[in-house]
Amino acid sequence: MVRKFSWHCIVYLMGSMVSPMRTNLKLKFNIEFRLAFLVLLFCGCSVTAKDKLNVLFIISDDLTSTALSCYGNTVCKTPNIDSLAERGTRFTRAYCQGTYCGPSRASFMSGYYPHATGALGYKSPRPQIGNRVTWSQHFKNNGYYSARVSKIYHMGVPGGIESGGHGADDEASWTERFNSKGPEWRAPGDGETLQNNPDGKKPAVGGNTFVVVEADGDDLVHSDGKTAKKAVELIHRHKDKPFWLGVGFVRPHVPFVAPRSYYPPFKPYSKMVLPPKIPGDWDDIPKAGINYCTSSNMKMDIRRQKKSVGGYYASVAYMDAQVGKVLTALDEAGLRDNTIVIFTSDHGFHLGEHDFWAKVSLRDESSQVPLIISAPGKKPAVCSSFVELLDLYPTLAGMCGLEAQKRLQGKDVSKMLDDPSHSVRDTAFCVAPARKGFLLRDEKWAYIQYGEKADKGIELFDVKNDPKQYVNLALKKKYQPVVKAFRKKMAAKLVAVRENDLSRRK
Numbered sequence: 001m002v003r004k005f006s007w008h009c010i011v012y013l014m015g016s017m018v019s020p021m022r023t024n025l026k027l028k029f030n031i032e033f034r035l036a037f038l039v040l041l042f043c044g045c046s047v048t049a050k051d052k053l054n055v056l057f058i059i060s061d062d063l064t065s066t067a068l069s070c071y072g073n074t075v076c077k078t079p080n081i082d083s084l085a086e087r088g089t090r091f092t093r094a095y096c097q098g099t100y101c102g103p104s105r106a107s108f109m110s111g112y113y114p115h116a117t118g119a120l121g122y123k124s125p126r127p128q129i130g131n132r133v134t135w136s137q138h139f140k141n142n143g144y145y146s147a148r149v150s151k152i153y154h155m156g157v158p159g160g161i162e163s164g165g166h167g168a169d170d171e172a173s174w175t176e177r178f179n180s181k182g183p184e185w186r187a188p189g190d191g192e193t194l195q196n197n198p199d200g201k202k203p204a205v206g207g208n209t210f211v212v213v214e215a216d217g218d219d220l221v222h223s224d225g226k227t228a229k230k231a232v233e234l235i236h237r238h239k240d241k242p243f244w245l246g247v248g249f250v251r252p253h254v255p256f257v258a259p260r261s262y263y264p265p266f267k268p269y270s271k272m273v274l275p276p277k278i279p280g281d282w283d284d285i286p287k288a289g290i291n292y293c294t295s296s297n298m299k300m301d302i303r304r305q306k307k308s309v310g311g312y313y314a315s316v317a318y319m320d321a322q323v324g325k326v327l328t329a330l331d332e333a334g335l336r337d338n339t340i341v342i343f344t345s346d347h348g349f350h351l352g353e354h355d356f357w358a359k360v361s362l363r364d365e366s367s368q369v370p371l372i373i374s375a376p377g378k379k380p381a382v383c384s385s386f387v388e389l390l391d392l393y394p395t396l397a398g399m400c401g402l403e404a405q406k407r408l409q410g411k412d413v414s415k416m417l418d419d420p421s422h423s424v425r426d427t428a429f430c431v432a433p434a435r436k437g438f439l440l441r442d443e444k445w446a447y448i449q450y451g452e453k454a455d456k457g458i459e460l461f462d463v464k465n466d467p468k469q470y471v472n473l474a475l476k477k478k479y480q481p482v483v484k485a486f487r488k489k490m491a492a493k494l495v496a497v498r499e500n501d502l503s504r505r506k
């Protein structure tokens, strides 16, 4: 509204200035006055735009950064996400706070670590945080239109998408909210259940299962196509007032369902290359470190493993195309210069590394997330400083001029967008509540313990020399000082995350 009014004024003033040539002193003064007013108006406009930057938060589900071409994948091409990376800051050491949907999403939306709220499962954090404002709610309370399309807080995939419900949502976070119902594994097409189906007799099934469907029809058959369409509509509808828009895509979360047109680059599936299989890879890690999904317990032979990778990539390519539609809408609405765009995922995903599949694990493939922040006026960069998803709330609130809240457990990382060497922490912290796993990750080490007192085992990887984390050094005598130091640091971190205004309230 303000912007429209300002442009009308400018057109009027410019028009008056070039109209009838009058040269007396009074007119000269009048023109000077009008020029001064114009300058003020332009300043006013830029302050308005700066103060009222929009936030477009795009989040994929179960997306590992290793599947993106801007993070180095040469098979799975993601041109739209890459284009955002080319104009924004791409973070190479961003970590989620929980390695599955529920706790990760509750954490970055509420501003607390999972163990601060105890929101460790698939529920809304609202009962724990009371009337404290969530990330989007903070913007809503400051005059923003705040909306989500599809999955921002936890929603069951595929079940919750099939039913089209709100899932573990928090209504108070939004001015409006929209769900994107989709057929998921029931989508017509060629479907195959890869998991626990060694004799191939099962048809495509529902639930949290590795299923690939090469689907008939176009993008709009599925949830993410509908999500992009709704997001495009909302961007155009709300282009004249500030918005915080959350766009939640559910791919590449299982089932791997995408229109047929996204599959050719990955077929025949036999050409997909699996990560190396190292004999004895699990021999030096505790039982708790073996992921809940493995090639053997999912009964997936090499053919099925390769098809899982190809099916996942097709889902990523489909999701990337939907991201492209949303970014195009932003440009068409003329909002690129006053919108901060964030692209990320709630956690990563294993695609056969260590014969692990899916999430939950605390290895980099699962705990590290893709993160791109593109903000007006900032130069493109790659930043390798540690960032946590928990940092998004205070960072974006600060960048948009909203009041800082001491209670937030994340840090403002906005200086990294001006200087990629800027750092706010020397370690990232992440948890896998289902297996009482805790990760501290610094530049040289990945330290993982199972159990609050490490009673279920420890892993220590030298990520400088062993980036794929094959050799657990935790039991080697030489590394006991490192383990000891990390145990101490972890114990302090577990105390610190619980020391907050929620605990002091009790």
Ligand SMILES: [Ca+2]
Binding pocket: 061, 062, 100, 101, 253, 346, 347
């Ligand atoms: Ca997820």
